[in-house]
Amino acid sequence: MTNVSRKKATIYDLSILSGASPSTVSAVLNGSWRKRRIKEATAQLIQNLANEHGYTANLQARGLRSSRSGLVGLLLPVHDNRYFSSMAQSFEAQVRSRGQCPLVVSACRDPEEERKVVETLISYSIDELFIAGATDPDGVHKVCEKAGLKHVNIDLPGTLAPSIISDNHEGARMLTQAIIERAQEDGPLSPDDLYLFGGRNDHASHERIRGFRDVKRALLGADPDVCIQPTGYSPAMTARAFEAFYEGHGKLPRAFFVNSSINLEGLMRFLALHPHETFADIIVGCYDYDPFGSFLPFPVFMIRQDSEAMITKGFAILDADRGPAITHLVQPTLVPPRTALIGPLDALKDIE
Amino acid sequence: MTNVSRKKATIYDLSILSGASPSTVSAVLNGSWRKRRIKEATAQLIQNLANEHGYTANLQARGLRSSRSGLVGLLLPVHDNRYFSSMAQSFEAQVRSRGQCPLVVSACRDPEEERKVVETLISYSIDELFIAGATDPDGVHKVCEKAGLKHVNIDLPGTLAPSIISDNHEGARMLTQAIIERAQEDGPLSPDDLYLFGGRNDHASHERIRGFRDVKRALLGADPDVCIQPTGYSPAMTARAFEAFYEGHGKLPRAFFVNSSINLEGLMRFLALHPHETFADIIVGCYDYDPFGSFLPFPVFMIRQDSEAMITKGFAILDADRGPAITHLVQPTLVPPRTALIGPLDALKDIE
């Protein structure tokens, strides 16, 4: 901190100042000095100088030499969503606690973009990659494979690398059962009264739809295909589906399952255009948890996916080095309406 | 793509394959070959080989040599919040469109952590840094300064670097006026009926409180100090403040201004513990926009801060090289209750 020179100190600067060789300085500063039998006194001297001059290693140089960068990547579809942003938050905490640096990027659910983004990350020699919610996990896998980059899939599974995902089938069952039971409190529910909106041609959507149909058939006796409306993931498309239903029926279904909080935003768009009576009595299930979504003016059951556990598991698998391309399930939990869970925000340092 | 070798191709590999020198290969692949008078045919040859072998530059090596990494940092308090996550989303898009790589990290509003995280970013030789919502922008400034790193403050201003922030005073005025007018539809409003919760000893909170008080005094004639409850930013603390008020009065204030969506989460925690009647008639203003927050079962006026414009402005300032440490204001907009704005999610690629 004493030195106010514009440029950062290097091991060469410290080498001159201390009279030791650059390699000695390097060894001292990266902790390998005991192994290299550097005298304690020498180490002390150099460490003091380093502190004095605010030395920090140039991680690009280190990375170049050692072909490890200390960067760990997380590829997301989007940032702007509570599920993924809380995943980013957990990821960041865990990466940092391992002494590495998190690199969180999004690829907009575009397979081409996913590959391009990962290429870039590889160019920075990231050490490991978490691929979350990728549209084309296997495509990304190939890119990683070619570069010898260790990686796992989170949230959406691939066939070529280990995957850690929510137990979507079980989560969907819980959620479906919850909304059915709740809806039945208001009177008997017919199969036509229960819909599913959102999701598309991916593994998670399939499993959720399967869970939904299983429970619906078991409890309501049937599930007409028209009740499944996989609108994709965009809010705009989802809103259109609600609008279409509303035009056809003059109301929304009594109860419905929404595939994700992104789709739930589509419901908000619908609501914005319609009076309160339109949805006074609906019961909603949403496969994702959002703290505000839980307090909407109708009952919203939510599924909280345990992204923290998924990240933890992901590291375990990466540490175990080259696990088989197995899919691991993490149990999600059902969140009843009007529930405020504590989350990463509570780790915020705050005054008073 | 032809070569399936484990390791990535380097300019040396291509040099051997093409018969040209490494420096020629380098020039061709980084685009400086015209300046270096490389024959078009040679360039073509090398580029073809590069494609064939899936060459991508080692950005650590490039960064080391040129002391520019192509990384642009964004320091956030937290990811897990719609205001910051949508800022991250805009940031990422803009950084990428400039051909650079975004590096988004959070520091939990901890001044010490902020400095440490920035030190790390500097070790990776990032080229520019956006400091958003920092608790101690000037502390971070000094760290950047020492490393010669260009930076701007976003959201919370510093005194030592250019800052781009919301017009918090004006935003708070709009928001306060909106909730007062709305509350008055239900009957005359006394100064004791209007509170402010959340925020702390930072510039944004000060300005928002000032705007609140200005308008409240003008429209309601007074603003007793007890009506201002700066609880900090944590949801838990905010919930406690609501709880305390409720215990004292048997209800919530008829109308109140919540300093941020993080504080609004505190309100959710309160709501979770109380029956619907407790808050049947409240009017809320929240300084932040959240698509689900906008549809809570009571009117919530929100302020949408234009983080995209802030990022754009930030780049303009950085490009203009060393602007003065001026604070630039960006106008936020008032969002009436039950409004679903389109956002970054709409850029998602989706099927059908």
Added chain:
DNA sequence: CTTTTTTGCACAATCGATGGTGCAATGACT
């Protein structure tokens, strides 16, 4: 057919760290 200019490229130093190897000084042991 020289001389000059231009073209096209190779060479080598450099960025800052890492880690294998070798060698002098010191101490231990006979």
Added chain:
DNA sequence: AGTCATTGCACCATCGATTGTGCAAAAAAG
């Protein structure tokens, strides 16, 4: 005192790119 093991460190090649410089060959000028 002579041999041998140990300690403590310096030397140097290396990671993969960038860039200033220099020089031969080709083209233009005379």
